[in-house]
Amino acid sequence: MATRQKSFSTQSSSGGGLAPWLGIASIIILLDQITKITINKTFRYGEDMFITSFFNLTLAYNKGAAFSFLGNAGGWQRYFFTAIGVGAALFIVYLLKKHASQRLFCWAMALILGGAVGNVIDRMVYGHVVDFLDFHWRGIGHFPAFNVADTAICIGAGLFILDELRRVNK
Template identity: 35%
Template sequence: MRLIFWAGFWTFLLDQATKYIVVHQLDLITRQQIDVVPPFLTFQMAWNRGVNFGLGAGFDMRWVLIGIALAISVAVLVWLQRTGGTPKIHIAAGLLIGGALGNVVDRVLYGAVADFINMSWYGFDNPYAFNVADVAIFAGALGLAFLPDGRPPASKPKRA
């Protein structure tokens, strides 16, 4: 469980630090867009009040989404407490939990998640922005879904 804590702690810290630096220190709130390596990487201010890609942003879902993020984080911890898991699974859980808590802090402080990373390509103008927490949540969820958990596979019952 210690590995989950540290992976989550560093993920949360990296997420909050990057948001503070880009949004406040580089004043993205006022500037709205900073070309870093155009068109590949642009910092573009977006306040996400909904879920992925802003779905549900028209509804006041702030506290519901905070509750869901906290419930999922607790459920993952309880699940791994009961089943164990490999170090890779614990890192994946830490990424997911750290990212979820990073976005929870945004929702509590700002009422929305601060998204700012926009990646496009020549001929493809991506309208969406994301943040470090979003990447960590995605990577953690993939890890929890697809990494082997370290338990031997269950044997199939033999036919008579």
């Protein structure tokens, strides 16, 4: 019994390969797409729904990158950002496979992968990214609207930085 438990413990600490990380990315993609489909079906473009004094739901389209960077560039940016997203996704899958036993790193990469693919799907299907989470402060300053994919990318980036800081401090 002790041998079996030790063997199981060694297997789980060495990582489970690529599948768990792709599973996490798939969950992010699924949540992202379900929320975007729901917002697209229940809101008209630009429509707001008051939720709290600092948060609204709204339907917004982003043809550019983060904070609508290059949003009015004439259309070529759709293909450019799609290509970057696909390239990043392929590179992240490579990193996940190579470093599957590094849990925090792989969590970060899986979240970034799910977010990147979620936004690539939008660019391919709609020609723009669907955003709907609108945070603001007392009606004055509105943070640019974002979505579940963007949230996953930001959390993943934060985990990546944390992992790098931990690695450097060792």
